Amino acid sequence: MDKKIVLTGDRPTGKLHLGHYVGSLRNRVKMQESNEYEMYIMIADMQAFTDNANKPEKRKKSVIHVAIDNLSVGINPEKATLFVQSSIPELSELTMYYMNLVTVNRAKRNPTIKSEIKERGFSDSVPVGFLAYPISQAADITAFNATHVPVGDDQLPILEQDREIVKSFYKIYGKTLTMPEPILSKNKNSRRLPGLDGKNKMSKSLNNCIYLSDDTKTVTAKVMSMYTDPNHLKIEDKGDTKNNPVFLYLDALCKDRKKFDELKKGYEQGGVGDVIIKNYLIDVVEETLIPIREKRKYYESHLDEVYTILKNGSVKAERIAHETLKRVRKAVGVEYYN
Ligand code: TRP
Numbered sequence: 001m002d003k004k005i006v007l008t009g010d011r012p013t014g015k016l017h018l019g020h021y022v023g024s025l026r027n028r029v030k031m032q033e034s035n036e037y038e039m040y041i042m043i044a045d046m047q048a049f050t051d052n053a054n055k056p057e058k059r060k061k062s063v064i065h066v067a068i069d070n071l072s073v074g075i076n077p078e079k080a081t082l083f084v085q086s087s088i089p090e091l092s093e094l095t096m097y098y099m100n101l102v103t104v105n106r107a108k109r110n111p112t113i114k115s116e117i118k119e120r121g122f123s124d125s126v127p128v129g130f131l132a133y134p135i136s137q138a139a140d141i142t143a144f145n146a147t148h149v150p151v152g153d154d155q156l157p158i159l160e161q162d163r164e165i166v167k168s169f170y171k172i173y174g175k176t177l178t179m180p181e182p183i184l185s186k187n188k189n190s191r192r193l194p195g196l197d198g199k200n201k202m203s204k205s206l207n208n209c210i211y212l213s214d215d216t217k218t219v220t221a222k223v224m225s226m227y228t229d230p231n232h233l234k235i236e237d238k239g240d241t242k243n244n245p246v247f248l249y250l251d252a253l254c255k256d257r258k259k260f261d262e263l264k265k266g267y268e269q270g271g272v273g274d275v276i277i278k279n280y281l282i283d284v285v286e287e288t289l290i291p292i293r294e295k296r297k298y299y300e301s302h303l304d305e306v307y308t309i310l311k312n313g314s315v316k317a318e319r320i321a322h323e324t325l326k327r328v329r330k331a332v333g334v335e336y337y338n
Pocket of ligand 1: 047137149
């Protein structure tokens with residue numbers, strides 16, 4: 001059976017956090033190890049221009065951060081292709097063709113784009129590139145003939161728009177591209193971690209994250225400061241576990257399910273204090289982060305190796321994108337001389 005081709009990626013606009021780990025990174029590693037997939041992992045630095053054009057230093061620094069974050073969680077460059085978007089100029093040309101398959105109104109109507117415009121406070125100053133990032137994402141996906149794209153809930157409307165682009169392309173130019181399918185995360189709890197403050201999303205801009213690069217002391221302090229159930233005042237009080245980020249994190253990370261169920265029951269009935277659940281969460285987060293830290297230490301002291309991995313990955317990725325672009329150029333009719 002042919003392997004499924006998966007494209008996934010992250011915008012390099014900072015370090016990756018536990019929310020990324022639960023929502024996508026660990027699944028990425030699982031897919032890599034399953035042998036069912038051919039994996040392309042892209043550091044989407046061109047996409048980072050769409051909301052960080054004015055922060056070149058941040059973008060540049062984040063490329064290496066995101067590369068090391070991926071390698072530290074277990075992405076193996078022998079098994080997955082880790083590459084940098086801006087090293088593949090073919091993606092920009094594909095984007096130019098696809099831009100004419102989407103109306104301005106359709107671009108503005110994308111619900112993810114709409115809410116991200118609000119989140120970023122763009123109001124009336126939305127960069128054209130930002131509005132068009134789902135279009136460039138269609139280029140990313142089709143360039144590598146991706147059959148599957150892992151998506152969280154919030155990215156689903158982007159993939160829907162990308163599928164529309166492929167359909168429109170089919171109609172005018174023929175069936176040159178591969179139609180991508182979403183891979184939705186099955187476990188609801190692994191879709192998104194709330195922030196330390198209980199806000200619905202762990203996010204750098206909300207300053208409510210545990211980073212994969214945090215040390216033990218930082219993790220301990222952050223967990224101890226976590227929001228829990230504001231009505232759980234005394235240890236004997238009945239506590240809420242449903243909207244309690246400590247339990248949501250435990251649910252996403254804890255391997256000892258028996259212990260988890262016991263703690264949860266105890267907290268709900270009353271008699272289990274916040275310090276107990278927080279101490280346990282510290283252990284569970286540490287168990288997750290210790291092997292990641294070890295690999296990070298290696299890569300941070302071998303930066304040359306990281307850059308070589310990115311360079312080799314990008315050379316391999318470009319070969320494939322080049323083939324796709326050749327087909328597309330022929331399909332759209334810009335092959336004049338041969
Ligand atoms: N949109 C993703 C993010 O915000 C990054 C990304 C760019 C991507 N191109 C992609 C993801 C293609 C999946 C497929 O992090």
